[in-house]
Amino acid sequence: MIELRNVTCGYGDRVILEGVNLTVPRGKVLALMGTSGGGKTTVLRLIGRQLEPMSGQVMFDGVDMATLDAKGLYAIRRRMGMLFQFGALFTDLTVFENVAFPLREHTDLSEAMIRDLVLMKLNAVGLRGARDLLPSQVSGGMARRVALARAIALDPDLIMYDEPFAGLDPISMGVAATLIKDLNHALGVTSIVVSHDVDETFLIADHVVFIANGRIAAQGTPAEMRASDDPLVRQFVGGSADGPVRFHYPAVPVAEDFGLGRRT
Numbered sequence: 001m002i003e004l005r006n007v008t009c010g011y012g013d014r015v016i017l018e019g020v021n022l023t024v025p026r027g028k029v030l031a032l033m034g035t036s037g038g039g040k041t042t043v044l045r046l047i048g049r050q051l052e053p054m055s056g057q058v059m060f061d062g063v064d065m066a067t068l069d070a071k072g073l074y075a076i077r078r079r080m081g082m083l084f085q086f087g088a089l090f091t092d093l094t095v096f097e098n099v100a101f102p103l104r105e106h107t108d109l110s111e112a113m114i115r116d117l118v119l120m121k122l123n124a125v126g127l128r129g130a131r132d133l134l135p136s137q138v139s140g141g142m143a144r145r146v147a148l149a150r151a152i153a154l155d156p157d158l159i160m161y162d163e164p165f166a167g168l169d170p171i172s173m174g175v176a177a178t179l180i181k182d183l184n185h186a187l188g189v190t191s192i193v194v195s196h197d198v199d200e201t202f203l204i205a206d207h208v209v210f211i212a213n214g215r216i217a218a219q220g221t222p223a224e225m226r227a228s229d230d231p232l233v234r235q236f237v238g239g240s241a242d243g244p245v246r247f248h249y250p251a252v253p254v255a256e257d258f259g260l261g262r263r264t
């Protein structure tokens with residue numbers, strides 16, 4: 001569905017990803033994991049062409065994203081659903097109207113059709129009964145699900161989730177994880193999940209890619225990642241402070257800062 005071919009990219013002169021090759025198979029859930037600032041969100045930006053590569057190609061369904069004109073890009077973006085960290089619902093619109101929004105923006109469907117579609121999407125995330133509430137009247141986990149219903153309103157082929165579990169309690173996390181997996185199967189879509197939450201992510205991912213220092217450091221199935229000897233993967237999966245990823249930001253030796261050993 002998506003292929004990054006030898007992609008190097010960054011912001012300004014600063015290179016963030018270098019020579020990255022990545023394949024996202026159709027119909028699967030791919031997880032992007034790795035250290036903070038490693039470039040996971042940057043991969044999502046590349047796929048949506050919010051960011052252009054310095055070199056290499058980003059292919060979507062066999063099309064090189066760089067060759068698209070504005071109309072072509074618009075058409076391809078319609079096939080992508082994006083769910084950002086904190087959903088960003090329109091606070092003065094009801095749950096129903098939030099989900100209806102992309103349908104009203106991008107289609108000429110009748111009011112009756114919009115109603116049916118919105119209720120179907122809300123039903124898929126378990127919130128058909130919450131249609132008349134305002135975002136301020138639902139919990140954080142519910143708001144996330146409303147945002148998900150909105151992201152699937154236009155029946156995308158690809159759904160990208162940026163930190164879908166951040167800030168959720170364990171039960172809501174489990175609900176969100178199951179939902180991502182179930183929707184992936186039910187809608188036949190391809191999903192990319194950027195997350196730090198190892199347990200939830202390993203539960204639903206078909207394939208896990210670890211990004212560190214601008215490169216793909218490791219990849220495989222969740223089981224392969226759990227069994228990995230790679231020190232970075234072990235540190236990440238085990239959640240330990242010691243390992244290739246340092247806890248301390250580079251600094252002068254402690255003794256120097258605290259004047260230890262200095263003559264008085």
Ligand SMILES: Nc1ncnc2c1ncn2[C@@H]1O[C@H](COP(=O)(O)OP(=O)(O)OP(=O)(O)O)[C@@H](O)[C@H]1O
Nearest residue numbers: 011012016034035036037038039040041042043194
């Ligand atoms: N718009 C931007 N302009 C300049 N630098 C940026 C921009 N966006 C991100 N960066 C830098 O690019 C690097 C990668 O950022 P990115 O958001 O892709 O990381 P990430 O892996 O998603 O991190 P996190 O898990 O913390 O969200 C970081 O060093 C960040 O400071």
